[in-house]
Amino acid sequence: MIPEDTINEIRQFITDRDWRRFHTPGNMAKSISIEAAELLECFQWSDEPRDGDWEHVHEELADVMIYCIQMADLLGVDLDEIIHSKMEKNAKRYPVELSKESSAKAE
Structure with a gap:
C-alpha cells in the first residue's frame, strides 16, 4: 500500500x-x-x-x-494486513444487501 x-x-x-x-x-x-x-x-x-x-x-x-x-x-504492524482485516470485518458488519444506500450505523 x-x-x-x-x-x-x-x-x-x-x-x-x-x-x-x-x-x-x-x-x-x-x-x-x-x-x-x-x-x-x-x-x-x-x-x-x-x-x-x-x-x-x-x-x-x-x-x-x-x-x-x-x-x-x-x-x-503491517498496514495492508490490518486494513484488509478491518475491511473483512466491515463487510460482515455492513452486508451490501442491508447497507446499500443507507448510512445507518450497524448494531
Whole structure:
C-alpha cells in the first residue's frame, strides 16, 4: 500500500532528528487525533475547504497519514494486513444487501 521507500523516508526523517524517543503509542495516537482535528478544521462550516485552500487540506491529510504510518511502524504492524482485516470485518458488519444506500450505523 505505502511503498517501502516512503516509509524509509519517514523513518530517516525521525532518525535524523532523534525523535524516536518521543514516539510512544500514546503520543502517536494523540498526534493522529490532533492532525485529524486540523484536517476537520479545514472544512469547518462548509463542505469545501476554507478559501478553497486544497493545498492545506492535502498537507493536513499527509500529516494524519504520516503519523498513522509512524504508529504502525512503532507497533510493528503491517498496514495492508490490518486494513484488509478491518475491511473483512466491515463487510460482515455492513452486508451490501442491508447497507446499500443507507448510512445507518450497524448494531
